[in-house]
Amino acid sequence: MTCNEFRNLLNDYFDDLLPEIMQKQIELHLKECSSCRLYQKKFENYFKAVEELPLTINPETNLSRRLIISGEEESSNKPKPELKGTVIKRLKTQTRVSGANKESDDKIQIKTPKPKKKKVQLKSKIKSAAQAYDARTKNILYNTSYVILFSLLAYMIYILLKDSSAPWTVEIKSGTYKLNGQFDNSFKIDAGESISTDEVSEVRLIIPEIAVYELGKNSSLTVKKAYNDENKVILHNGSLNVSAWSPNAYVNVEFRNINLTQYQSSFSLNIDSESNNIILTVNTGDVTLESIRENLRVPKKHTCVIAPNNKFGIPVREKANKDFKRAVELYEQGNSELAIVQTITSLASDEDALTLLEVLRLERIFFEEIYHRLVGFFPPPPTVSKEGLKQRNSSDYTNWWEEIEWQI
Amino acid sequence: MNNKYITNLIEAAQKGHVNSFLQLTDVYVGNVYAICLRVFVNTKIAERVTVEVLNHAWQNLKHLRGNSSFQLWLNGITVFYVLEEHRTGKYSAELIEKKIITNNAPDLSNIKPTSHLEKLVLELPDEERIMYVLHEIIGYSATEISDLLAKYRPDEILNIIRSIRNHFIEELNF
Numbered sequence: 236m237t238c239n240e241f242r243n244l245l246n247d248y249f250d251d252l253l254p255e256i257m258q259k260q261i262e263l264h265l266k267e268c269s270s271c272r273l274y275q276k277k278f279e280n281y282f283k284a285v286e287e288l289p290l291t292i293n294p295e296t297n298l299s300r301r302l303i304i305s306g307e308e309e310s311s312n313k314p315k316p317e318l319k320g321t322v323i324k325r326l327k328t329q330t331r332v333s334g335a336n337k338e339s340d341d342k343i344q345i346k347t348p349k350p351k352k353k354k355v356q357l358k359s360k361i362k363s364a365a366q367a368y369d370a371r372t373k374n375i376l377y378n379t380s381y382v383i384l385f386s387l388l389a390y391m392i393y394i395l396l397k398d399s400s401a402p403w404t405v406e407i408k409s410g411t412y413k414l415n416g417q418f419d420n421s422f423k424i425d426a427g428e429s430i431s432t433d434e435v436s437e438v439r440l441i442i443p444e445i446a447v448y449e450l451g452k453n454s455s456l457t458v459k460k461a462y463n464d465e466n467k468v469i470l471h472n473g474s475l476n477v478s479a480w481s482p483n484a485y486v487n488v489e490f491r492n493i494n495l496t497q498y499q500s501s502f503s504l505n506i507d508s509e510s511n512n513i514i515l516t517v518n519t520g521d522v523t524l525e526s527i528r529e530n531l532r533v534p535k536k537h538t539c540v541i542a543p544n545n546k547f548g549i550p551v552r553e554k555a556n557k558d559f560k561r562a563v564e565l566y567e568q569g570n571s572e573l574a575i576v577q578t579i580t581s582l583a584s585d586e587d588a589l590t591l592l593e594v595l596r597l598e599r600i601f602f603e604e605i606y607h608r609l610v611g612f613f614p615p616p617p618t619v620s621k622e623g624l625k626q627r628n629s630s631d632y633t634n635w636w637e638e639i640e641w642q643i
Numbered sequence: 644m645n646n647k648y649i650t651n652l653i654e655a656a657q658k659g660h661v662n663s664f665l666q667l668t669d670v671y672v673g674n675v676y677a678i679c680l681r682v683f684v685n686t687k688i689a690e691r692v693t694v695e696v697l698n699h700a701w702q703n704l705k706h707l708r709g710n711s712s713f714q715l716w717l718n719g720i721t722v723f724y725v726l727e728e729h730r731t732g733k734y735s736a737e738l739i740e741k742k743i744i745t746n747n748a749p750d751l752s753n754i755k756p757t758s759h760l761e762k763l764v765l766e767l768p769d770e771e772r773i774m775y776v777l778h779e780i781i782g783y784s785a786t787e788i789s790d791l792l793a794k795y796r797p798d799e800i801l802n803i804i805r806s807i808r809n810h811f812i813e814e815l816n817f
Contacts, residue, residue: 280817291673482720
C-alpha cells in the first residue's frame with residue numbers, strides 16, 4: 236500500500252467502513268511508514284478530542300420544574316373541584332322542591348276525590364297516552380339505533396384513516412417490480428399487497444417519517460400491517476434491509492413463523508436460497524426474535540444465523556476475531572470439545588460477552604471455563620447465581636446480560 | 644440496555660409515577676440538552692426543544708419496551724424533534740412571538756464552549772453542524788443521516804463530514 240492510498244483510506248478506516256483485509260493492510264502500512272504514523276496520530280488525537288466532548292451539558296434553568304409547571308397548566312384546564320359542590324347543592328335544592336310538590340299533590344287528591352266519569356275519561360286518556368308513548372319510544376329507539384350505527388361506522392372509518400400509514404411509497408433503486416404478480420407503475424403499496432423483485436431489481440418501500448424497507452434482488456414480501464404505530468411485512472424470500480427511526484412506531488418483520496420486533500433499529504435479513512439459512516445483521520438498536528420455541532435478543536453490530544428448522548444461532552459480533560467466529564461456528568455445529576471451547580474463551584474480548592453468555596447457556600461439560608472467562612470481564616450482579624446459570628434459569632441469564640449491556 | 648436503577652424508574656414511570664419520571668429526566672436532561680444546544684447554538688431554543696422532548700417521552704413511555712435502552716430511545720426522540728424544529732422552526736417562532744428571542748440565529752454569547760473543538764463545532768454552518776453532531780458525537784451512520792435529512796446522499800454526507808474533520812485537524816494543530 237502506498238502512502239497516498241493509506242491517506243485516502245484512513246477516514247474509512249476510522250469510520251469502520253473497510254473490510255477486514257484492508258484494515259490489516261492499513262495496520263501493516265502503519266508499522267512500516269513513520270510519516271503515515273504521524274498522520275494517523277493526528278486523526279487519533281482528533282477522535283480523542285471528540286470523545287472528550289461532554290455528552291451532557293446541564294441547562295441553566297431547571298427544566299424538570301418546567302415540566303411540572305406544564306403539567307399543572309394542563310390540569311388547570313380540567314373542571315375545577317368547586318364545581319362538584321355547586322352541582323350537589325343544586326341537586327339537593329331540586330330534590331327538596333320536587334318533594335314539596337309531591338306532598339302538596341297528595342294533599343289535593345285526598346281533599347277532592349274525582350268523579351267516576353272523569354275516571355273513565357282518565358283511563359282512556361292514559362291508554363291513548365300510553366299508545367302514543369309506545370309509538371314515540373319505538374321511533375326514538377329506531378332513530379337512536381340508526382344514529383349509533385352511523386356513528387360507529389364513521390368512527391371506524393375515522394380510525395382506519397387516522398391510523399393508517401398506507402399506502403407506502405415504492406421507490407425503484409434499479410429495474411422494475413411486480414405488485415401482486417403484475418408489473419406496476421403506481422409506486423404505491425397498501426396493506427395486504429405483495430411486492431416482488433427479479434435478479435436485476437431493487438426497491439425501497441418508504442413509510443414517511445417512520446421507516447424504509449429496502450427489498451433486495453430476487454426478493455418478495457407482503458405488507459401485513461400498515462398503521463402509524465405498527466408496521467409489519469412478511470418476507471417470503473431474498474433480502475431486506477430495514478431502517479426505522481420514528482420514536483412512535485414499531486417496524487417489524489415476519490418470516491418463516493418467526494416474529495422480528497425492533498424499535499428504532501436498522502438491520503438486514505438475508506434468506507440464503509441454497510442453505511435456507513437466514514442471516515440477521517443488526518446495525519443499530521437491538522432486535523428481538525420470537526419463535527414458538529424460543530426468544531432471542533440480538534444487539535447492534537451482531538449477526539445471527541437462523542437455521543432452516545428455525546433454531547436461532549449464537550449471535551456473534553460482526554467485528555469479532557475471525558478465528559473466534561470460526562470457533563463459535565464449529566461449536567454450534569456440535570464440536571464442543573475442549574480445544575474449541577478454549578479457542579472461544581481465549582479469543583473473546585469483553586465486547587463478545589453476549590456470545591460467551593449464549594455459549595455458557597448451551598455448555599454443560601466446560602461450563603466452568605466459560606463462566607470464569609465471563610466473570611473476568613463482567614462479574615455477575617448479586618441477583619445472578621452460578622447454580623441458577625447451571626440450571627439454565629433464564630432470569631439469571633437475562634439479569635447478567637442487562638448488567639453487561641449497559642457497561643458495553 | 645439500562646441498569647437496574649434506571650429500569651426501576653422506567654417501570655414506575657410507565658405506571659404513571661411522575662416523580663420517577665422526573666428522577667429519570669434528572670439523569671438524562673443533560674444528554675438531551677447537549678444535543679439540542681449543539682444543533683441550535685441557542686440556549687432558549689435548546690431549552691424549549693428539550694422540554695418538548697421530555698414531554699413527548701413522558702407521554703409515549705408506553706412505547707418503550709422493557710429491554711430497550713432508555714438513552715437510545717431518548718436520543719431517537721431528541722433527533723426527531725431537533726430535525727423537526729430545524730425543518731419547521733415551530734418552537735423558535737413561538738419564542739420570537741413571546742419576545743423571548745429576537746431571531747432563531749445561533750447565539751454564542753450565552754454559551755461557554757468547554758474546548759476549542761466545541762467552539763469550532765458551534766461555529767459550523769447549520770446543516771454541517773447537524774450532520775457533524777449526528778455522525779461524530781451521537782454516532783449515526785451516513786446512511787441513517789441521509790434517511791433522516793432526506794436531502795443528501797450518504798456519500799455526500801461522508802464527504803462533508805470528512806472535510807470538516809480535516810479542517811478541524813488543521814485548526815486544532817494536532
